[in-house]
Amino acid sequence: MKLFARIGGLLVGLALSTAAMAHAMLDRSTPPVGSSVKVAPGRVELWFSEPLEPAFSTVKVVDAGNRQVDARDAAVDKVDRKHLLVSISSLPPGRYRVVWRVVSVDAHATEGDFTFDVAPQK
Ligand SMILES: [Cu+2]
Structure with a gap:
């Protein structure tokens, strides 16, 4: 009984680590x-x-x-499904935030955001 419990725990641990590795993280x-x-x-x-x-x-x-400044045309690349893109028309200088939410092929959802700056023109 004790041995089975150990093996069971090990299998659960392996399953969890495999699932975690399959989550889509921003590269x-x-x-x-x-x-x-x-x-x-x-x-x-x-x-x-x-x-x-x-x-x-x-x-x-x-x-x-x-305020949303992209062209609302976010799409996954049909050829490279790890690649997500959205168009934006000309942005004035300032700070912008990119907010993403994705589901990987293993059905796990991940989300995140980051910023970039468009530097003032000199
Ligand atoms: Cu996953």
């Missing part, structure tokens, strides 16, 4: 997390550690007043 982005860019980007792109479920994965970009 990198353009503009990079926390960066300051001189030229306002035409779109924001995010790359994740796992393929995403397109129907449940989205990203938006908001300004300092929490």
Whole structure:
């Protein structure tokens, strides 16, 4: 009985660690997390550690007043399903926040946000 309990615990531990590894975490982005860019980007792109479920994965970009400034066309790349992107029209200098929420192909949801700055023109 004691042995079975141990093996059971070990299996649960393995299952949990496998599930945790399969969550889609943000790998990198353009503009990079926390960066300051001189030229306002035409779109924001995010790359994740796992393929995403397109129907449940989205990203938006908001300004300092929490107004959405992207073109509301967030989509997962059909060719590379780890790649999520959204277009933005010209942004004035300021701080912008990228807010993402995705579901990976293992059905686990993850979310997060980061900022980037568009530097004032000189
Ligand atoms: Cu997962």
